[in-house]
Amino acid sequence: MEAPGRIWFGYIAAVGIAVIGLITLDPLAFGLAVAVLVATVLGEWYRGRQIALAAAAQDADLPELVSRWARGWAYARGFPRPATLPGGVRVEVGQPGRQVEWVATDDADTLAGLVDTARATPEAWLSVVAESPEGVRPWFVEAGLVTDDGEEALMSIDLADQASRELPEGYRAEVERDGGVITVTVRSGEAAAADGTIAVIGTDAVADRIRTDPDHRRRGLGGAVMTLLVAAAREAGAGHGLLVASAMGEPLYADLGWRAEARLVTARSPAPHTSVESQHG
Ligand SMILES: CC(C)(COP(=O)(O)OP(=O)(O)OC[C@H]1O[C@@H](n2cnc3c(N)ncnc32)[C@H](O)[C@@H]1OP(=O)(O)O)[C@@H](O)C(=O)NCCC(=O)NCCS
Structure with missing residues (x-):
């Protein structure tokens, strides 16, 4: 700092x-x-x-980080502002198979109720942020929620501390702002090779949907997108970064200086769903 x-x-x-x-x-x-x-x-x-x-x-504690991340994530995706509940937040995602999602900590007093509610709600997701996901999975299994072995990471950073990465040669970047939502698109010719979003709410910036086209991966584009997003977020007044990283994204963010605060595991109410590479990032 x-x-x-x-x-x-x-x-x-x-x-x-x-x-x-x-x-x-x-x-x-x-x-x-x-x-x-x-x-x-x-x-x-x-x-x-x-x-x-x-x-x-x-210095915020985990429940507060969860609620601030969820607020920025919902803003980045155009969802309504999440409602705060005991133990977490409720997000109106409104997508097929994912109409509603609770994001909560593993506090035993509140998790039992959320697990029951998620099981009884069609097309619902429940994501639990915990230091150890292994303690959470038995709750899901016992309740008959659908889950897998995957996990994500809730990460944070003082934005001034993020390492900078240059845009590799042969690419150009566009930065667009829509209110507090900033989008970076990296192009190779006219085609989009990589993109990402960051939502600024007060001094928080929540990075979301960082993607590189498979044909352009491992050339430094992900790092360059993060560099441009963070620069634009700092210009907009943000000082603290939050994101939920997929297994693919986590090493990239760690290399840039982001710190894993906790793990995040997700379960769904019993319903067909499509597997995706990244659920929250
Ligand atoms: C995660 C993702 C965005 C990374 O994009 P990328 O453009 O490949 O990112 P970078 O090239 O900047 O860095 C990726 C790796 O390549 C390495 N790298 C960067 N430039 C390189 C180069 N010129 N040669 C070889 N390796 C290089 C980086 O060191 C990094 O290594 P690490 O994973 O061991 O830390 C991309 O894999 C992706 O879109 N995945 C699917 C969606 C997803 O999970 N997104 C994250 C959501 S949180």
């Missing part, structure tokens, strides 16, 4: 202009010196506040 240092340039400029005012006895110069001084102090206050907010975000 960077320290909120002084904006020395502002103070030096204010003193310099004031000295010019003294020499020339020009009241305009004195006025300008005061304006530069006020702007510098305000700038320092704003930067300190942003850094303090990012630090508070970094």
Whole structure:
């Protein structure tokens, strides 16, 4: 976490202009010196506040991280804002086979109720964030929920700490903003070779749907997309990053400096579903 240092340039400029005012006895110069001084102090206050907010975000506990991730994830995908429940959140996904999804921690007091509710709800998913997924799977099996061995990772980072990756030669990138949702598309000619999204809510930025076309993988495009997304999110005021990584994505994010906070395992109410490479990222 960077320290909120002084904006020395502002103070030096204010003193310099004031000295010019003294020499020339020009009241305009004195006025300008005061304006530069006020702007510098305000700038320092704003930067300190942003850094303090990012630090508070970094210290959050797991239930809070889950709810903040779910809020950004829902925003990135255009779902309604998740409802907060004891133990987690409820997201109206509205997709075939996944009408509703609960994302919760493995708190035993609340998980039992959520497992029962998910089993009784058609086309429902239940994702549980836990330090050890092995403790969660028996709950799913006992309730007759459908699950597999796969798991994802809830990851976070202070965005200032993410490593930078250059866009490899032969590709160009487009950055688009729609409200707080930023999308990066990397093209090879006219074809999209890689893309990704990041949703900014306050000081949080939630990365989502980072994808590279199979023909363009392992050339650095995923890292370049993350670099461009994080730069745009920081420009929009975000300081803290969250995402849920697939098994394929996790090594890439770890290499960029992201930290795994917990594992995420998913179960579905008994219904046909299609297997996908990535469920939340
Ligand atoms: C995960 C995914 C986005 C990575 O995209 P990518 O463009 O291959 O990413 P990069 O090339 O930047 O990095 C991938 C790996 O290639 C390596 N790499 C990067 N440039 C390379 C190069 N020039 N030569 C060889 N390897 C290279 C990276 O070090 C990284 O290695 P690691 O996985 O061991 O850490 C891609 O595999 C994908 O779309 N998967 C399916 C969807 C998915 O799961 N997305 C993640 C959702 S959270």
